[in-house]
Amino acid sequence: MRFRTVPSGAADPLRVVIVGAGGMGRAWLATVADSPDTTLTGIADLDVALARRAADAAGLPDLPVGTDAVALARQTGAQAMINVTVPEAHHPVTTAALFAGLPVLGEKPAAENVSRALSLAAAAEVTGELFMVSQSRRWNPQLARLREMVARLGRIGTVSTSFFRSERFGGFRERMAYPLLVDMAIHAFDSARFLLGAEPVTAYCQSYNPPWSWYAGDANATVVFEMDGGTRYVYDGSWCSPGAPTSWNGAWRVSGEMGTASWDGDHDPILDAEGQTGQPTGPPYSGIAGALQVFVRALRTGEPPSGEVHENVMSLAMVESAVRSAASGRLERVDDVLRQAHAQALRDETRAEVRDALAGWSSARDALTGVSRSRSAGTGRR
Ligand SMILES: NC(=O)c1ccc[n+]([C@@H]2O[C@H](COP(=O)([O-])OP(=O)(O)OC[C@H]3O[C@@H](n4cnc5c(N)ncnc54)[C@H](O)[C@@H]3O)[C@@H](O)[C@H]2O)c1
Known part of the structure; x- marks a missing residue:
């Protein structure tokens, strides 16, 4: 998507x-304050005392705080917003920012569901502002090296992720119906799309709660996705599996025509393929600091970044397809999830120009993958 550039420099x-x-x-506060690419102008939270405490704890007692992020941005001359609110607030906060002329870097997930995420993609089109989702694993240099290895394996048969940990969070995660799928698995799903450069077609999921689980909802899930091109992506995980924890990134295996690449999630990936030697280089940045660097560079150059909202939404569609399959017990088509989310977005939309943009999409998949946008290029506000 074309978007308004914002010049900046040293x-x-x-x-x-x-x-x-x-x-x-707070993690973002430290990252933005430390970055030579950015100047922090303020921090907003519905709980303004919490915002004040966060600024004080970061050694920034004079940092302006407020409850309304757009108002605070205007008062302090901000040129962009970083949205680190709870998922339910992502849609209203990001929409308000885009319509106030502020590009947004938002924490994952893009929104609390695919329908709201489609509304945000349409709002980005209408306003011509960049909305990039920070899916922090995308900026992991080891994952980038694994991706380069995958490109040397020819056609890919199966990609698998094992994620087994024993976490006692307390709070909302222990009350959710599908805590592992909804709160965690999106990182792995997004990484699988990134590794393969492929999009999901179907999902089949069994999710369940082991008898010893301290979660109200399903702490375990096994999902098989068919990706376009035919590769199967298998995610097998648990959040209440005592002993032998995997990395927070999961343990990965990619099985291809010419060999195998594996990654334990914490160290450099390993390539076992005939005639292939040498460690790929990977990008010079990582984590949320990497996402910030990429966001600033995209605003300078106008080059769409990895994580631009249209490109990101399919990762959320994988989560929703897996949850739907877990509930129905059937194989679910991702296009059905996208079609229903698109219809829901049209029903719920309160901004006429965003509804018009959504109505102009031939399909949600086409819009997310660029087909509709290339047809309607030049219709943005700027
Ligand atoms: N990338 C990662 O590894 C990672 C890790 C943890 C959390 N996250 C994501 O970061 C986001 C925040 O998570 P968290 O753990 O910090 O949550 P949190 O509940 O600790 O903090 C969210 C804050 O948002 C504030 N808020 C809610 N609605 C608001 C609104 N309309 N305006 C202003 N402030 C509002 C709340 O008052 C709260 O202080 C979530 O989307 C979560 O998924 C990502």
């Missing part, structure tokens, strides 16, 4: 406001 760093002062908001 002498003129991008002025950024953060919204959301919870656990992850």
